[in-house]
Amino acid sequence: MLVAKDRPTTNTHLVAWVDEMAKMCKPDQVYWVDGSDAEAKALTAEAVATGVLTPLNPQKRPGSFYSRSDPNDVARTEELTFVCTPTKEEAGPTNNWMEPAETYAKLAAIYDGAMRGRTMYVIPYVMGTPESPFAMIGVEITDSIYVVLNMRIMARIGKLALDRLGESNSFNRGLHSVADCDPQRRYICHFPQDDTIWSVGSGYGGNALLGKKCLALRIASYLANDEGWLAEHMMLAEAESPEGETHFIAGAFPSACGKTNLAMLIPPDALAGWKIRTIGDDIAWMRVGDDGRLYAVNPEFGFFGVAPGTNYHTNPNAMRMLERDAFFTNVALTEDNDVWWEGIDGEVPERLTDWRGRPWTKGSREYAAHPNSRFTVQMKNSPALSRFTEDPKGVPISAILFGGRRSTTVPLVLQSFNWPHGVYLGATAGSETTAAITGTIGVIRRDPMAMLAFCGYDMGTYFGHWLEMSKHIPDPPKIFIVNWFRKDAAGKFLWPGYGENMRVLEWIIGRATGGAGAIETPVGWAPRPGDLDLTGLDLAPERLTAALRVDPDEWASELGTHADWFAKLGGTVPAALELQRKLLLTSVEAAG
Ligand code: OXD
Ligand code: MN
Numbered sequence: 001m002l003v004a005k006d007r008p009t010t011n012t013h014l015v016a017w018v019d020e021m022a023k024m025c026k027p028d029q030v031y032w033v034d035g036s037d038a039e040a041k042a043l044t045a046e047a048v049a050t051g052v053l054t055p056l057n058p059q060k061r062p063g064s065f066y067s068r069s070d071p072n073d074v075a076r077t078e079e080l081t082f083v084c085t086p087t088k089e090e091a092g093p094t095n096n097w098m099e100p101a102e103t104y105a106k107l108a109a110i111y112d113g114a115m116r117g118r119t120m121y122v123i124p125y126v127m128g129t130p131e132s133p134f135a136m137i138g139v140e141i142t143d144s145i146y147v148v149l150n151m152r153i154m155a156r157i158g159k160l161a162l163d164r165l166g167e168s169n170s171f172n173r174g175l176h177s178v179a180d181c182d183p184q185r186r187y188i189c190h191f192p193q194d195d196t197i198w199s200v201g202s203g204y205g206g207n208a209l210l211g212k213k214c215l216a217l218r219i220a221s222y223l224a225n226d227e228g229w230l231a232e233h234m235m236l237a238e239a240e241s242p243e244g245e246t247h248f249i250a251g252a253f254p255s256a257c258g259k260t261n262l263a264m265l266i267p268p269d270a271l272a273g274w275k276i277r278t279i280g281d282d283i284a285w286m287r288v289g290d291d292g293r294l295y296a297v298n299p300e301f302g303f304f305g306v307a308p309g310t311n312y313h314t315n316p317n318a319m320r321m322l323e324r325d326a327f328f329t330n331v332a333l334t335e336d337n338d339v340w341w342e343g344i345d346g347e348v349p350e351r352l353t354d355w356r357g358r359p360w361t362k363g364s365r366e367y368a369a370h371p372n373s374r375f376t377v378q379m380k381n382s383p384a385l386s387r388f389t390e391d392p393k394g395v396p397i398s399a400i401l402f403g404g405r406r407s408t409t410v411p412l413v414l415q416s417f418n419w420p421h422g423v424y425l426g427a428t429a430g431s432e433t434t435a436a437i438t439g440t441i442g443v444i445r446r447d448p449m450a451m452l453a454f455c456g457y458d459m460g461t462y463f464g465h466w467l468e469m470s471k472h473i474p475d476p477p478k479i480f481i482v483n484w485f486r487k488d489a490a491g492k493f494l495w496p497g498y499g500e501n502m503r504v505l506e507w508i509i510g511r512a513t514g515g516a517g518a519i520e521t522p523v524g525w526a527p528r529p530g531d532l533d534l535t536g537l538d539l540a541p542e543r544l545t546a547a548l549r550v551d552p553d554e555w556a557s558e559l560g561t562h563a564d565w566f567a568k569l570g571g572t573v574p575a576a577l578e579l580q581r582k583l584l585l586t587s588v589e590a591a592g
Contacts, residue, residue: 035158242273422479
């Protein structure tokens with residue numbers, strides 16, 4: 001076991017808080033994580049010795065490890081996630097709410113003695129490039145060695161964070177304990193006013209790696225509303241045109257809808273002059289720059305992605321980055337100790353060990369890998385990382401995409417008429433649910449800006465903030481919606497997706513920079529088939545037309561459901577959005 005050393009800081013605020021948490025949790029020892037490679041090596045050896053991690057076949061996947069979670073702890077638990085603002089109204093109708101003092105007391109009872117027999121790790125970390133004025137500092141206390149090793153992948157941790165913090169009291173206080181991993185005693189609680197997160201009872205990434213969803217989205221979005229910027233659930237990519245021009249796009253999609261694939265896209269041969277390079281796959285912080293454009297940074301240091309469905313066709317760059325130095329959680333194992341998941345390349349093996357550790361044989365009706373099994377890998381592993389990834393001032397965004405999984409109604413792509421209309425399209429975006437969260441799969445839920453689960457305050461107020469932002473962005477990005485998932489009557493996808501999405505991105509960039517043609521539909525600007533570069537695309541013209549189609553009847557009923565959605569969100573939804581809805585309905589009815 002790594003033995004605690006002296007405290008590496010004289011920061012009295014930090015020391016006092018750590019002492020207080022240790023008094024409550026009663027660990028055997030307190031270990032301050034320094035972030036060094038030597039430490040990571042020792043922690044990894046300890047995790048292997050205690051069975052938390054299993055090394056994978058070093059010939060096939062050097063430097064990589066496997067871990068299996070408690071079967072009751074495999075995804076984010078939104079029903080157990082709370083925003084604890086002083087009033088329920090501030091958290092709004094889409095967040096679970098508990099009163100802060102009562103919540104602290106309730107969780108303190110669970111934390112009391114929860115770390116007995118364990119080490120309490122203190123992980124200072126920075127979200128964002130440390131030199132960036134936008135970087136945020138957090139300190140996560142955890143009793144999970146798995147969390148320490150994964151935080152090391154997802155954030156910049158250790159000494160550099162303490163150096164940047166100095167003697168300041170301005171850091172996010174994150175307390176995490178797996179405790180007894182009991183779903184009845186599992187709570188992920190955010191206290192935006194105190195810049196504090198308390199998470200107990202889960203070791204799952206989104207619940208336990210506190211820098212990610214908890215700090216960089218829920219707490220950050222709350223701060224962003226106060227301070228005039230945006231913290232969003234968005235991928236970020238650089239697109240270099242065949243002429244060598246660089247453009248940047250940001251895209252918000254609900255969990256497990258292809259953000260990672262889009263951020264790592266490889267264009268088809270016919271569009272090979274284009275290059276897509278990754279800046280981030282999950283979170284973007286965006287601020288107005290001196291030149292009046294919107295600049296985005298990715299605050300993360302690694303990728304925490306969904307494994308099933310990833311293969312050398314759907315995401316070759318991801319497969320390459322996972323060839324070494326990666327962690328896998330809840331995937332299946334092959335007989336030669338490599339990883340396997342549904343949708344990976346090659347033949348399905350005759351025999352596997354499934355994600356629960358049970359023998360699995362080909363033809364079994366059960367999943368071998370959990371549908372939300374994950375990989376964690378540092379961004380530097382990516383073969384297509386943008387040189388702008390660590391740029392402290394961020395990159396100027398030309399286009400913002402909102403998307404989701406919709407089998408019907410929503411066309412392949414639409415450009416909004418203007419910023420408020422774009423905000424409307426984002427605010428009403430919906431998606432069929434996936435395995436990234438617990439609950440029913442495949443029903444449409446409204447997921448505004450893909451932030452339903454991540455907005456740290458009232459949703460209507462958040463829409464107001466988005467509308468307000470445009471006043472401060474003289475040269476705003478253009479806003480689009482996309483849907484790669486529309487199906488025909490037989491349930492087959494109309495659009496091939498993946499690399500072919502480059503054709504849509506090219507049109508989007510063309511629109512954002514003024515070059516591409518479009519027609520006006522009642523709900524936005526759309527490409528005609530001839531406005532897209534279709535060279536080398538094997539797709540029947542009627543399928544493309546069906547993918548692009550705006551159907552007035554479908555939209556009339558869609559806009560009707562938006563009224564219900566706004567009603568559910570209550571009185572803080574800006575009046576401008578209901579006006580947008582009525583205008584769109586008038587146009588749709590005139591077209592129908
Ligand atoms: C994620 C998620 O893990 O959105 O990124 O669930
Ligand atoms: Mn996400």
